[in-house]
Amino acid sequence: MTKSFLARNPSVLAFLLCLALFTLGVTVLSEGLGLNLVSTSFVKTLGKTLCLCLAAIAMDLVWGYCGILSLGHFAFFGLGGYAIGMWLMYERTRLIVVDSLANAPLPPTEQEIADAIGTQIFGVVGSAEFPPVWAFAHSLPLQLVMVVLVPGVLALVFGWLAFRSRVTGVYLSILTQAMTLALSLYLFQNDSGLRGNNGLSGLQNLPGLADTPQSLVSLWFFWASALALALGYLLAAWVVSGKLGSVIRGIRDDEARVRFLGYPVETFKLFVFTLTAIIAAIAGALYYPQAGIINPAEIAPIASIYLAVWVAIGGRGRLYGAVIGAAFVSLLSTFFTGGQAPDLNLGVYTVKWVDWWLVLLGLSFVLVTLFAPKGIGGLFDLAAGIRSPNRRGADLGPDQGSFREKEAET
Amino acid sequence: MTQLLEVSGVSVSFDGFKAINNLSFSIGPAELRAIIGPNGAGKTTFMDIVTGKTRPDEGSVLWGEEHVSLLGLSENRIAQAGVGRKFQRPTVFEDQSVFDNLMMALKKPRGPLATLLFRPSEADVARVGELAREIGLADALTRKSGELSHGQKQWLEIGMLLAQEPRLLLVDEPAAGMTLAEREHTTDILVEAAKTRAVVVVEHDMEFVRRLNCKVTVLHEGSVLAEGSLDHVTANKDVIDVYLGRG
Amino acid sequence: MIPFRALALVCCLIAGLAPAARAQSPDSPIQQLLQEHRAVILKSSRTSIGPAIDALATSGLPEARAVLNQWQDKNLWVRKSDGLFVFGQKADGGLGLVDITTGERFAVEDPKTLDQLKPNSGIRGLIGAALVQFQLTDPDPRKRAEGLRAIERRPKDSHLEALRKSIPSETDPGLLARKERLERLLTIQYGAPADRVAAIESFRGSLSVDVRAALNPLLATRVVLAEDAPANANVARPVVPGSPELSRDQAFDLLAEARGLARPPDAAARKEAMIAHIDNGAVGGVPVAALDTDAARDRAYTALAEAGLVPAWSPADTIDTALDGAEFLALYREPDPAVTAAAEETLKSIETKLALNQGLDLTLDALSLASIYFLAAIGLAITFGVMGVINMAHGEFIMMGAYTGYVVQQVIPDYTLSLIVALPLAFCVTAAAGIAMERLVIRHLYHRPLETLLATFGISIALQQLAKTIFGTQARPLTSPGWLDGAFTLNDVVSISYIRIAIFVLALLFLALFLFIMKKTRLGLEVRAVTQNPRMAASMGINPGRINMLTFALGSGIAGIAGVAIGLYAKVTSEMGADYIVQSFMTVVVGGVGNIWGTLIGATGIGFLQKGIEFLNPSNTLAAQTYMIVFIIIFIQFRPRGIIALRGRAAGD
Incomplete structure (x- = not known):
């Protein structure tokens, strides 16, 4: 019972090994440093997928382990992206402005530079003033703090309000969805200070690294994403392996019972909710520089639901399930909606995957929910020969309780 | 001797129906008490009030030597104060092993950070083993509790209660659905527990209550109908009316 | 002759x-x-x-x-x-x-x-304008009305006399009233001073747009320097520079004109001047490279000015200092103070009444929005409240109803007839879809609400994409019949389109229908029984499976009809369902689950709230929605179970 953490969790080791091999493989095959077999854009896709996997881990932690079906974690993901995007955009615009003003007859004053940056960034929404939310955009360290702080505080406040009033189950899901909707609608406004529906763009260009080819930058981000995923996985595994894991799983299964054991359920939920919001935000902060653009549509409620879909398909309540689900479904989505999949000719009708992929995804998701609640991760159990007893939902009340379940079934 | 729990003048109603009506009840620090009564007498609601699940419309619930009011506290604070509760249906965490269930219940700091950083010491593991022996589940420590039989789950739940080291144990129909042998074991556990703490048992089964051999409180329509030894209350005319006349 | x-x-x-x-x-x-x-x-x-x-x-x-x-x-x-x-x-x-x-x-x-x-x-x-006065006395009342309209469109002072002359001989009472009213309106502009005041005051509390159009020009002002104002000027009020009426620049221009001041060169002009005078890598002795602060630039410019190369300027020399102590007045263009006073007074009384009527109009708007939310939510309230099932595809059922209406209109060109066919057909189509979904998916997920939510979401994305594939991404029209066009107009401020009234009536109809089914029919009795205790109901011979199926069919069918109604006034797109789903959930949650009155109150509350916020911040409907959702999240704090909540043990967990 007191073995080391990794010894108790062999799957963690296996996962880290797989991730390391994968990272190495992609690096070797990449355009930037290796054999040029994997294009830069595909390296970016893979890097983004790793970030999505990290967000899925957060989702799994909060839903699969703690039972809170949050339909708002992609909002935190997006907020992380916005936070880092603000610095990227500010700094890059500043360099461009300084560059263009260098040839001016008079050297520019600080105010002139700031005004020029403002005009560059906010011209599209008919403004040139810096809104107060950009107060820290000039500083990378401060804005990195914002990556964690803004989503963290939002999750803390929202979670505190929601959990305090004992909103649970589907109510909570709908409430988180409403929060996401409110946030995206707010960001859609031009006077939100974040460029309305234009969003932040040009994030793939790192300030000051204009000469570094994207093939190299994409690898850096790929490595960073892999590292973040590894650390996130370790953190999540460590959190759920101990007594806290027991408690939050207890909250998922029977909240009232945990309360009567003396645990402050609301505080635990708040802890997990906030922690996962921060993990999601970090994932977002790594994702959007690879995507290059972020706009409020990314935060729309549907995105958060997709996150839940990935985790459900991968298998919730197990961390590698979330990773597999996110990687599998998002890569497949990219494949089908990117127009790369060949059309399927049925003679009477030609199936264009761009049109039919979502139909297929929706239906297969229904099937997974109905027939394979453990998702893809359940296959590992089958392979390992583990079959958990099907006790839950079997009604063995006081009248039948003295029977073993097997006896009751016969 | 001062009382551990004093409930006085408590009333609560749901949509006009008075579930508890001016109920008063008290129990000492090391006492075994059985509460009986017909369906709808308010037994479960009484437990809900003491554990903080339901807020009464009026009355007071005082706890311990300092007479702290339990009414303003949340469920987990009441549990931390030393009130343990076992539900009617066995509620253990079926997805987790017996060991994890007991370890979770062990009396330790309950905050998230303390829980996150908690690593069981030798003594903790030993204590869990000891509890498991007490409830007869020493061989089943690594099994998932969902795999246990109904009776074993009941014991596990009692074991979790004991692990909490509560000063007051509220036990709701512990013997329901148990075989005769299991009932005897359950009786032993409860009687043993009541030597060091207060135990309140809600039960339908008169035979089980007789075996507990303790003071009995009869509830009817939300208030106390009679109190005393089992022989005393069964001789009470009101009790006979309630149980036989209309029951 | x-x-x-x-x-x-x-x-x-x-x-x-x-x-x-x-x-x-x-x-x-x-x-x-x-x-x-x-x-x-x-x-x-x-x-x-x-x-x-x-x-x-x-x-x-x-x-x-x-x-x-x-x-x-x-x-x-x-x-x-x-x-x-x-x-x-x-x-x-x-x-x-x-x-x-x-x-x-x-x-x-x-x-x-x-x-x-x-x-x-x-x-x-x-010629036409001249002819108007003949029309006013034409024996044909229609011609006379035409003449009046011509004057209303383009009033001239010559009309006033003609109009007055035509009044005594007017026989048609309706036209007489219009003529008299128009006479007063013309008097305001062209009449004798005493008559003007009387005419102005006669319009107290009038809501017509033309009255305000006649009165507002009377209060037009121009801003002058106080010392320049003529002695007998009709002063409206003093004006402070920097107010919307008079920017600081405009104020300075007025002042400069009166006193012959020169505008001090602003930063851009000074910069230009300095660039023009770069001499050997320095401006006024300050090296160019050092000119990256305002202080250095000021120094350089001052040096240039002292050398007489550029217009004199000192940092203290700003518009503000020039404006110090200058006073400005807004003068009415209308010279007669009695007229402007009467106009002010009358406009004030009009505005009070206008506010009241705008409130009424807002109330009507809110009611109509509420009825749309109610229609959208009622089906959800049935499935969520009665069965405890979250149907994320509810919005797509609304969409299906709307597309059914569209398809019917393609087949039956008569709009009235197609609407009569479309309503029951939409009910049948979505009810059938609901039954299929209940039998195939939801039935297997009872007591697993979160998984139901996700599974129905899967259906939702599939249906949405299916609609997109079949009907394309562009909006499809669902045209309302002619008799639903136009609006019911109470006065110039309060009006409501017939289609919104129809939706309101439809919402009331469904409330009545629902109440009838639940309270008066066998089905309703069984539904209530199953809601409260499925096992007990089952043991009394009610088939809970069948009841659940019927309930779901009813809820889905109503969604379909709501879809037709919503499609009539909004656009039909594959995403229209998603636009309503969150609001519908909010309506149900705010109202309280399991109670139709709760849904009604929830819809009304949300409708009024949204319209109220929109009124306070009219430029921004997105912000209105944001604030509304935030408000609802806070509301849930105080009533987690909604406005009408079940209490006690029946509520369960």
């Missing part, structure tokens, strides 16, 4: 027999009048024609109107031989000539012997 006419008639008769007769009336007053203005009439220029038309219009001659009319219609000709004005008429063998005084045709001649007057559109407009 009469004998003269008779004579003319006789003449004409003779003329008819003898072509080219001279049986005209060259000496009639109208002919003389025309001859008097012959030059300008023939010149036919919009700028100079005015006096001629005015002379005709004010001559009081009975023929004047006919002449103007014919002129406007390009039927006025001038005979080259004697210069007489005649009306031309189509006739065999040439142009029929008609006497402008008698209206009799007296000759047919070759058109080449005459000149046609061809007034351009500008002149025709002027």
